[in-house]
Amino acid sequence: MKNSLLKSNIAILFFLLITIGCRKEPCFNYAELDEYSAITKEWFVDESIGNRPLIDINGINQTLQIVTNDISSTDDSSEDACGNIYGRFSQSIDYITSVSPLRFNFRINGSSYKESFYLELNCRNNNTTNSITTSYNFVDKSCPEGNAVITYLEEYQTKKKKYNDVLEITLNSPPTINDVKKVYFSKVYGLIKFIQVNGNEFEVN
Numbered sequence: 001m002k003n004s005l006l007k008s009n010i011a012i013l014f015f016l017l018i019t020i021g022c023r024k025e026p027c028f029n030y031a032e033l034d035e036y037s038a039i040t041k042e043w044f045v046d047e048s049i050g051n052r053p054l055i056d057i058n059g060i061n062q063t064l065q066i067v068t069n070d071i072s073s074t075d076d077s078s079e080d081a082c083g084n085i086y087g088r089f090s091q092s093i094d095y096i097t098s099v100s101p102l103r104f105n106f107r108i109n110g111s112s113y114k115e116s117f118y119l120e121l122n123c124r125n126n127n128t129t130n131s132i133t134t135s136y137n138f139v140d141k142s143c144p145e146g147n148a149v150i151t152y153l154e155e156y157q158t159k160k161k162k163y164n165d166v167l168e169i170t171l172n173s174p175p176t177i178n179d180v181k182k183v184y185f186s187k188v189y190g191l192i193k194f195i196q197v198n199g200n201e202f203e204v205n
Contacts, residue, residue, distance in 0.1 A: 027082035028112060036117045037089070040110040040138050042165075043119060044091050045069060045190035053205040054097060064191065064204060067094040078112035086112035095191050097202070101126040102180060104191055114139045121169060123180045130175040136167060147172050156184060156192075158203045163192055 047069055054064040073089040080086075088111040095104040105122040120135040134148040143150050149170045156166040165187040174181045177198040184193040184203075193203035 026080075028078075028080045028084045028086050030084075030086075033086055033112060036114065036139055037110050040108060040117045041089070043108050043138075043185075043187050044071070045093050045106075046188050047071070049189060054202050055205040057199075057201045060099075061205070062100070062202075063098040064202075065096050065098060067096055069093045080112070088112070088116075093190055100202075101128075102194070102196075104180075104183070104194070106185065106190065115144070118144075119167065119185070121183060121185070123171070123183070125176070125179050127178070128176060130179050132171055132174065132179070134169065134171065136169070156186070158193060160203075160205055161192075163189060166192070 049066070051063050051065045054062050056062075069091070070093075071089070071091045073087060075085070075087040078086050078088070088109075090107060090109045092108075093106045095106075096102075103124040103126060105124075107120040108118075109120065110117045115137065117138045118135045119138070120133065122131060122133045124131045132147070134143060134145050134150070136143060136150045141152065149172070151168045151170075153166040153168055154164065156163045156168070163184075163186040167185045169183040169185065171181050171183075174197045177196070179197055180194050181197045182195040183191065186192045189204075191204075193201065195201045
């Protein structure tokens with residue numbers, strides 16, 4: 001009796017494993033993915049924007065330099081269980097300044113699932129090799145890494161200009177007082193301001 005019951009339980013378990021293993025992923029929702037793609041691409045930095053003057057709170061001028069601004073895309077990066085395909089796109093922008101050792105890389109990405117629509121920021125201090133990476137998901141408006149507070153601002157006013165649609169990125173645990181604790185990133189214009197732990201502020205002039 002016990003052997004029969006054991007065999008029966010094993011058969012049921014085997015059936016459940018096979019059923020779960022064969023379960024298909026849902027097919028792409030093209031309307032939803034297209035909507036996420038449109039929202040994400042609005043944050044692309046205009047390729048015509050070049051180097052810009054940068055000034056700190058002490059009035060010291062330097063230059064915010066764009067090292068790279070690359071856009072790439074493919075039409076068939078992912079395929080679902082129904083045989084549908086969806087593409088991928090990204091923009092990668094590298095910034096350095098003419099004086100400070102700070103370097104910023106922003107990557108804007110989109111693909112075939114909700115988690116793939118995001119802006120990723122990497123801050124690096126070339127003097128110390130300290131590096132922090134965080135990201136903002138455009139779909140659920142979250143920071144998956146949990147290492148920053150990221151706030152969407154409809155407007156942000158610098159000394160010289162009012163910007164619409166800005167992400168304020170506040171890093172939770174910058175390594176040293178010379179590292180970055182807050183970054184402002186605007187639609188179209190990209191990096192417009194950053195603040196170090198020591199209180200020094202730099203903004204596009």
